[in-house]
Amino acid sequence: xxxxxxxxxxxxxxxxxxxxxxxxxxxxxxxxxxxxxxxxxxxxxxxxxxxxxxxxxxxxxxxxxxxxxxxxxxxxxxxxxxxxxxxxxxxxxxxxxxxxxxxxxxxxxx
Amino acid sequence: xxxxxxxxxxxxxxxxxxxxxxxxxxxxxxxxxxxxxxxxxxxxxxxxxxxxxxxxxxxxxxxxxxxxxxxxxxxxxxxxxxxxxxxxxxxxxxxxxxxxxxxxxxxxxxxxx
Numbered sequence: 001x002x003x004x005x006x007x008x009x010x011x012x013x014x015x016x017x018x019x020x021x022x023x024x025x026x027x028x029x030x031x032x033x034x035x036x037x038x039x040x041x042x043x044x045x046x047x048x049x050x051x052x053x054x055x056x057x058x059x060x061x062x063x064x065x066x067x068x069x070x071x072x073x074x075x076x077x078x079x080x081x082x083x084x085x086x087x088x089x090x091x092x093x094x095x096x097x098x099x100x101x102x103x104x105x106x107x108x109x110x
Numbered sequence: 111x112x113x114x115x116x117x118x119x120x121x122x123x124x125x126x127x128x129x130x131x132x133x134x135x136x137x138x139x140x141x142x143x144x145x146x147x148x149x150x151x152x153x154x155x156x157x158x159x160x161x162x163x164x165x166x167x168x169x170x171x172x173x174x175x176x177x178x179x180x181x182x183x184x185x186x187x188x189x190x191x192x193x194x195x196x197x198x199x200x201x202x203x204x205x206x207x208x209x210x211x212x213x214x215x216x217x218x219x220x221x222x223x
Contacts, residue, residue, distance in 0.1 A: 032209040043201060043214040044153070087153070091209050097166050098143065098212065100153040 001026060002102075006088050009105035017078045021104050023071040023088030032091040033064055035073045037084040038103065044087055047073075078108045112136070114215035116202050122221045128190040131218045135184070135204030141165075142185050143205075143212060144177060148198035156200075159185060160208065171196075192222045 006023045013019050025033075033050040048055060050062040050071050061074040071088055088101035115134045123129050135142045144156040156175070157167035161182035170177070174193070179185040189196055199219050203212040 034211065043216050046211050046213065049211060089212075097158070097168060098145075098155050100145075100155075102152040 003027060003099045004088055004090050004101040006086075006101035007104050009085075009103075010107055011104065012107045012109065013078055014109055015078055015080060017108075018074065018076045019078055019106065020075075021073045021086050021088075021106075023073075023101055025069050025071070025088075025090045025099070027090070027092055027099075028066075028069060030069075030090045030092055033071050034089040035060075035062055035071075036087040036089055038087055039084050044089075044100075047086070075106075078106075080108050080110060082106060083108045114202055114204050114213055116200075116215035116218050118218060119216065120219045120221075122223065123192055124223050125194055126191045128188065129192055129220060131187045131189075131200055131202075131220070133185045133187070133202030133215060135202070136213060139204035139206055139213075140182065141205040141208055141210075141212075142179060143203045144185070144187055145201040145203065146198050147201065147217075148195075153201065156187075165208075189220075192220075194222050196220060197222045 003026050035047040036044040037047050038044045050064045052064050054063045059076045063072045085103040087103045090099045117132045142159040145153050147153045155169040158165045159179045162179050176188045199217045201217045203214045205212045
């Protein structure tokens with residue numbers, strides 16, 4: 001089993017749709033959690049940190065469920081510019097050895 | 111403020127040669143990380159510096175890879191001798207806190223022929 005697993009993609013959605021990505025992690029001692037987006041042949045860019053209380057940034061909402069070891073990302077009112085690969089990232093116990101999920105590809109169509 | 115910068119952006123070398131990659135973190139970031147992405151695979155952790163000390167190097171593939179961060183500022187990653195399977199994109203990232211958000215450089219695309 002992989003340490004960080006994400007929904008297999010790709011997700012193909014029309015503009016304006018709501019789309020949700022899921023991620024599970026295996027190390028219960030993990031300390032910090034993030035969503036990054038990566039455009040083709042570019043570096044990962046931080047989208048948002050994820051907290052147990054949940055956090056929202058505009059059209060993006062992230063949630064962490066420590067009991068289920070589950071992280072989610074919700075994108076509302078999808079835009080063409082949201083098309084990218086979304087990476088779930090987990091910092092291991094003590095903050096060492098950051099683990100990346102394989103990513104979920106999102107295509108938003110006009 | 112300058113972000114994380116990496117040099118070179120591309121490197122093409124022959125098997126058996128040596129290559130040195132450089133990373134300049136965001137000023138003031140004590141934490142520096144190296145990652146690698148080989149084609150079709152997820153980004154893999156290589157190692158983590160806190161200032162000049164190696165905090166975790168469990169992801170380094172083998173002893174052909176040597177990372178240094180003298181003085182706790184920029185870091186270098188040397189591959190000697192390079193093998194075909196070392197091809198990929200090498201990313202560097204830095205963060206203010208050990209468990210904080212990491213900011214990535216544009217990466218070095220290494221091709222070993």
